[in-house]
Amino acid sequence: MTCVDNSAEMLSVLSRKLTERNLSADVLCQDVCELSVPCLFDLAILPFQSFMEIVGEKRQRDALAAVFAALNPNGRFICTMHNPAVRRSSVDGTLRVVGDVPLGEGTLVVSGFERGGDPIVRRLQFFEYYSAGGALIWKRILPMQFQFIEAESFQRMAEGAGFTVDDLLGDYRGTPFDADLSPV
Structure with missing residues (x-):
């Protein structure tokens, strides 16, 4: 690998x-x-x-x-x-929690918000580490961008580029791609 x-x-x-x-x-x-x-x-x-x-x-x-x-x-x-x-609906400036993960004696929380999208989206992603008691220990901010x-x-x-496209799939289960509904 x-x-x-x-x-x-x-x-x-x-x-x-x-x-x-x-x-x-x-x-x-x-x-x-x-x-x-x-x-x-x-x-x-x-x-x-x-x-x-x-x-x-x-x-x-x-x-x-x-x-x-x-x-x-x-x-x-x-x-x-x-x-x-599908993805454009979440590019609205609203802060969203991506997830939280137990880490050591505390919890890492990942969140972010996005703006733009025509075609470049600008995202600020936050990594916050909280103690077991809920006190913020540290915070990191990662500016990102991506293009629809x-x-x-x-x-x-x-x-x-030379590829032959065999399939466009709409999710990780192999469902056929639907431009209006597929998440990926």
């Missing part, structure tokens, strides 16, 4: 977790738009709707071309994305 991210800090956390679990992977600090790998792969996965964080059509095309070049001739590429028709990409545009770019 090879893992790629352009954040050295994120990869450091991944490497630590792999070591703690007695697992291994090649970890590369690269921009996926300029991906250069030492071998070809049968499968590439761009998870967590990350493709939408590649802002600008040129960079998106560069990323798809780089992934295509990293695959064996019959290699497969899985790319998860938001469905703009319609399914037809993505398919056109993917085909332009």
Whole structure:
């Protein structure tokens, strides 16, 4: 397994977790738009709707071309994305809790709000760590941005990079994509 991210800090956390679990992977600090790998792969996965964080059509095309070049001739590429028709409804400036996770002696709460969306969405994501008694211990703010990409545009770019699009799925259960209803 090879893992790629352009954040050295994120990869450091991944490497630590792999070591703690007695697992291994090649970890590369690269921009996926300029991906250069030492071998070809049968499968590439761009998870967590990350493709939408590649802002600008040129960079998106560069990323798809780089992934295509990293695959064996019959290699497969899985790319998860938001469905703009559904996702736009939450880009309204309202603070929403994403989730909370027990961590050490306290709880980590992740929340955020988003604005924009035509096509770039600007998000402020908050990471807050609370003690067992509910006192705020620390808070981190992560500014983010992503771009809504319609399914037809993505398919056109993917085909332009050399891919053959087999399926557009609407969720992680494999339901066919419905532009009006599918969450992803």
